[in-house]
Amino acid sequence: MSRIFEEPLYPYRRTADQDAATPARHRVVVVGAGPIGLAMAIDLAQHGVPVLLIDDNDRVSFGSRAICFAKRPLEILDRLGCGQAMVDKGVTWSKGRVFFDEAEVYHFDLLPESGHKRPAFINLQQYYLELFLHRRLEALRAGGAPIELRGRNRLAAIAPGIGQDADRDSDRDSETVEVTVETPEGPYRLACDWLIACDGAASPTRAMLGLDFVGRVFEDNFLIADVKMRADFPTERWFWFDPPFNRGQSALLHKQPDDVWRIDLQLGWDIDKEAEKAPERVIPRLRRMLGQDARFELEWVSIYTFQCRRMARFRHGRVIFAGDAAHQVSPFGARGANSGFQDTDNLAWKLALVLDGVAPVSLLDSYDRERIAAADENIVASTRSTDFITPKSATSRLFRDALLDLAPHAPFARAMVNSGRLSVPAVYDGSPLNGPDDPALPDRTRPGAPCPDAPLGQEWLLDHLGNRFVLLGLNVAVPESLTLHGIPVEGLALTAAPAASREAECHPANNHLAERYLGGAEGAVYLIRPDQHVAARWRDYDEGAVGQALARAIGRVEATG
Numbered sequence: 001m002s003r004i005f006e007e008p009l010y011p012y013r014r015t016a017d018q019d020a021a022t023p024a025r026h027r028v029v030v031v032g033a034g035p036i037g038l039a040m041a042i043d044l045a046q047h048g049v050p051v052l053l054i055d056d057n058d059r060v061s062f063g064s065r066a067i068c069f070a071k072r073p074l075e076i077l078d079r080l081g082c083g084q085a086m087v088d089k090g091v092t093w094s095k096g097r098v099f100f101d102e103a104e105v106y107h108f109d110l111l112p113e114s115g116h117k118r119p120a121f122i123n124l125q126q127y128y129l130e131l132f133l134h135r136r137l138e139a140l141r142a143g144g145a146p147i148e149l150r151g152r153n154r155l156a157a158i159a160p161g162i163g164q165d166a167d168r169d170s171d172r173d174s175e176t177v178e179v180t181v182e183t184p185e186g187p188y189r190l191a192c193d194w195l196i197a198c199d200g201a202a203s204p205t206r207a208m209l210g211l212d213f214v215g216r217v218f219e220d221n222f223l224i225a226d227v228k229m230r231a232d233f234p235t236e237r238w239f240w241f242d243p244p245f246n247r248g249q250s251a252l253l254h255k256q257p258d259d260v261w262r263i264d265l266q267l268g269w270d271i272d273k274e275a276e277k278a279p280e281r282v283i284p285r286l287r288r289m290l291g292q293d294a295r296f297e298l299e300w301v302s303i304y305t306f307q308c309r310r311m312a313r314f315r316h317g318r319v320i321f322a323g324d325a326a327h328q329v330s331p332f333g334a335r336g337a338n339s340g341f342q343d344t345d346n347l348a349w350k351l352a353l354v355l356d357g358v359a360p361v362s363l364l365d366s367y368d369r370e371r372i373a374a375a376d377e378n379i380v381a382s383t384r385s386t387d388f389i390t391p392k393s394a395t396s397r398l399f400r401d402a403l404l405d406l407a408p409h410a411p412f413a414r415a416m417v418n419s420g421r422l423s424v425p426a427v428y429d430g431s432p433l434n435g436p437d438d439p440a441l442p443d444r445t446r447p448g449a450p451c452p453d454a455p456l457g458q459e460w461l462l463d464h465l466g467n468r469f470v471l472l473g474l475n476v477a478v479p480e481s482l483t484l485h486g487i488p489v490e491g492l493a494l495t496a497a498p499a500a501s502r503e504a505e506c507h508p509a510n511n512h513l514a515e516r517y518l519g520g521a522e523g524a525v526y527l528i529r530p531d532q533h534v535a536a537r538w539r540d541y542d543e544g545a546v547g548q549a550l551a552r553a554i555g556r557v558e559a560t561g
Contacts, residue, residue: 004060004127004128004163005059005060005062005127007059008058008059008151009058009059009060009131009134009151010033010055010058010059010134010149010150010151010152011058011151011152011429012058012152012153012183012184013150013151014183015150016561017188017190018038018183018185018188020188023178023189023190023191024190024191025176025190025192025193026050026051026190026191026192026193026458027049027050027051027192027193027194027355028044028049028050028051028052028193028194028195028301028351028355029051029052029053029054029177029179029190029192029194029196029198029200030044030053030054030056030198031054031155031195031196031197031199031200031205032055032151032198032200032226032325032408033053033054033055033057033130033134033151034055034061034130034198034199034200034323034533035066035129035130035133035323035337035340035341035463036198036322036323036324036325036337036340036341036343036344037053037198037199037323038053038130038133038137039056039076039077039080039133039340039344039517040196040198040322040340040344040347040348041137041147041149041207042081042133042136042137042140042147042405043079043080043344043345043348043349044147044348044351044352045137045140045145045146045147045465046079046080046140046145046467047348047349047352047467047530048145048349048352049351049352049355049375050146050147051146051147051148052148052150052190052192053137053147053148053149053150054070054150054153054154054155055149055150055151055152055153055154056152056153056154056155056182057151057152058131058151059112059151060126060127060131060134060142060219061126061127061130062127062300063126063127063226063300063302064125064126064127064226064256064260064262064299064300065125065126065127066102066126066336066337067125067126067151067254067256067262068120068121068122068123068125068334068338068422068423069086069090069121069123069124069129069337069338069415070120070121070334070338070422070423070424070425071111071116071118071119071120071121072106072338072340072341072342072423072424072425072450073324073337073338073342073423074086074087074118074119074122075117075462075532076154076164076341076342076344076345077341077454078117078118078170078462078463079345079466079467079532080133080136081136081140081521082129082132082133082136083118085132085135085215086122086124086128086129086132087118087119087122089124089128089132089257090122090123090124090128091122091124091235091255091256091257092119092121092122092235092255093119093120093121093122093123093235093236093237093255094105094109094110094111094119094120094121095108095109095110095237096108096110096236096237096238096239096419097236097237097238097239098239098240098241098407098417098419099238099239099240099241099243099378100240100241100242100404100405100407101241101242101243101244102243102244102444103408104408104424105241105404105407105408105414106407106408106417107236109555110422110514111469114456114512115453115455115512116452116453117453117455117460117462117463121334121422121520123256123257123262124256124257124262125226125256125257125258126337128257129553130421134149137149139530148548152183152184153166153181153182153183154181154182154183154436155179155180155181155182155199155204155205155208156179156181156182156187157179157180157208158177158178158179158180158195158205158209158319158420159177159178159179160340161214162178162195162209162317162318162319168307169517173341175193175317175318176191176192176193176317176318177192177193177194177319178190178191179191179192180196192318193355194318194320194351194355195318195319195320196320196321196322196347197319197321197322197325197326198321198322198323198325198340198344199325199327200323200324201307201324201325202494203321203324203325204313204523205321205325205529206321206325209316210391211311211316213307213309213310213311213327213328214310215307215308215309215310215328215379216307216308216309216310217305217306217307217309218267218305218306218307218308218330218386218390219392220266220267220268220269220305220306220386220390221266221267221269221271221273221276221304221305222264222267222269222300222303222304222305222306222331223264223266223267223276223277223285223301223303223304224263224264224300224301224302224303224304225262225263225264225265225282225286225298225301226256226260226261226262226263226298226299226300227261227262227263227286227290227296227298227299228258228259228260228261228262228296228297228299229259229261229290229294229295229296230259230295231290232315233253233255233260233261234561235255237252237254238252238253238254239251239252239253239419239420240252241389241400241401241404241419242401243289244290245285245288245289246266246285246288246381248263248268249265249267249268249418250265250266250389250390250419251263251264251265251266251289252264252332260299263286263289264331265285265289266389266390268546269302271303273303274516276303276530277301277302277303279301281439282301283298291405304331304424306330306386306390307328307329307330308328308329308330308379308382308383308386309327309328309379310326310328310372310375310376310379311326311327313368313372314326314343314367314368314371314372315364315365315367315368319326320347320351320364320367321337322326322340322343322344322347322371323337323343323344324336324340326343326371326375327339327375327378327379329378329379329381329382330382330383330385332382332385332386332389332419332420333557334422334423335378335381335382335423338423339364339374339375339378339423339426341350342371342425342426343371343558345531346367346370346371346531347367347371348528348531349427349467349530349531350363350364350366350367350555351364353487353554358486358487358554359483359554359555359556360555360556362555363554363555365555366431366432366433369431369432369504370428370431370433370546371426372425373426373428373430374426374428377426378395378423381421383417384421385418385419385420385421388390388400388417388418388419389418389419389420403416403417421548425450425451427446427448427449427450428448428449428533429446429448429495430448431447431448431551432488432557433529433535433553433554433555434447434448434535434552435447435527435535435536435538435547435548435549435551435552435553436535436536436537436538437537438521438524438537438538438539440519440520440521441517441518441519441521441524441537441539442515442516442517442518442519444516445516445517445526445534445537446534446537447534447535447536447537448532448533448534449533449534450531450534451465451526451528451534452516454512454513454516454517455512455513456494457515461513461546462532466490466530466534467526467530468488468489468490468529468530469487469489469490469527469528469529469530469534469535469550469553470489470490470491470526470527470528471489471490471491471492471525471526471527471528471541471546472492472494472517472525472526472527472528473491473492473494473516473523473524473525473541474494474495474496474513474514474518474523474524474525474526475492475495475496475518475522475524476492476524476525476539476540476541477493477495477524477541478492478493478525478541479491479543479554482544484546484547484550484551485547485550485551485554487550487554487558489527489546489550494513496513496517497511497513497514521539523539523540524537524538524539525537525538525539525540525546527546527549529551529553534559535549535550535552535553536549536552536553539548
């Protein structure tokens with residue numbers, strides 16, 4: 001692991017931009033080469049958009065940081081070219097157990113149904129994720145993709161007036177963001193059409209624009225310890241309320257690759273953070289949990305405070321925020337990095353269409369609407385989890401503990417126990433991009449919903465959808481390809497078992513596609529967005545209806561009549 005941290009992956013190199021008489025202009029500049037910035041740059045490059053990624057570092061992050069990656073982000077990472085490497089290296093899990101004191105309260109399975117390529121979750125240290133994304137970026141560069149990463153290039157200033165409300169809905173092509181970049185050899189200036197801030201929770205970009213979060217900071221602290229040890233704990237998520245080794249508090253245990261275990265211990269509010277990170281304070285806590293004879297090594301220690309907050313808007317003129325730069329949640333539920341990947345997945349195809357001139361700039365306002373709704377959903381879930389884990393009054397604690405006592409015997413109480421509602425993909429209900437719906441089709445694939453995977457023999461549906469507009473015909477003929485409003489749409493015609501056949505003696509594996517997309521219907525047509533969310537659906541194919549729905553999905557609502 002030390003070699004990963006020690007070796008610069010993208011060392012500083014002088015570029016021609018630093019010697020230009022006038023600021024060199026780029027289509028898109030992405031700030032921050034963490035997981036979200038790397039994903040953003042890769043996605044844009046795969047859409048053919050020239051992108052410059054700058055970062056004040058030159059290597060992967062120190063410490064495991066984000067470790068839990070859910071099924072939906074893994075499917076996004078598949079399209080970015082990193083999904084298989086993640087799964088191969090990661091620890092796969094779907095089950096968890098919740099304890100009160102020393103007794104098990106209940107257990108759960110996050111993916112009880114079969115017929116999915118990717119698991120419910122994997123655990124993988126963030127530095128491996130960054131390494132895989134970096135390798136993918138370099139492979140794209142070697143293949144001629146328009147992508148560049150500059151290490152030790154720190155965003156130092158943004159020209160005054162950028163990011164103001166006046167140009168929020170502007171379609172003017174002349175809009176420019178001018179920035180100053182600091183390097184080991186001094187500053188230089190750049191100009192770009194769009195600046196995307198993926199520079200983390202402390203986002204310097206956000207501070208330069210005088211912007212801030214709205215939301216809540218919780219009065220509690222948690223110790224993260226990455227411990228290297230050999231242990232026979234199962235590959236499950238274990239969460240304790242009021243365990244004997246951390247009385248009055250909570251604890252969490254997760255397995256990572258390389259015999260590394262993540263342990264979270266609640267500490268309380270009034271603490272000395274620096275003192276609590278010292279090995280002489282951490283090791284006795286871990287021995288109380290693992291046993292006095294346990295043999296382990298500390299690999300990384302950190303302390304975090306819960307925050308559930310977001311920016312009021314994610315788009316400010318030609319500056320757009322994504323990931324932790326735009327929103328923050330508590331780590332219980334793994335909604336931080338997982339929602340950040342969904343930000344980039346939502347934004348990249350829209351910005352590509354705007355830069356290609358086939359969609360209006362106002363399409364980017366749907367990024368605000370869809371991803372702010374998703375952030376609010378995550379903040380509500382995370383806030384409720386945090387309030388349950390860290391009750392702030394004697395009455396709240398009494399109510400919580402009563403539920404925990406009841407849960408082993410009463411299903412209603414189990415449903416109310418909240419040790420962190422784990423990340424689920426957002427459904428963009430009410431999005432202005434959603435087109436017609438046939439409510440007789442399954443609710444899980446309604447417009448705005450992410451497409452669930454399904455096996456196609458030895459292949460998988462999501463692999464066939466890719467990152468483009470697709471017209472999916474199930475037992476309905478659709479064109480192999482068509483171009484509408486200047487946008488190519490690929491047809492994918494598949495045969496799914498009709499309702500009558502599914503009621504007969506039919507192997508269940510053959511029914512996943514029909515159950516998830518047809519329900520009781522004999523056939524259906526789906527228009528699917530490049531981020532693999534459903535845009536519209538019908539029982540039959542009609543080119544005019546598809547054209548109207550596509551116009552709506554790219555923000556050209558006037559074409560829908």
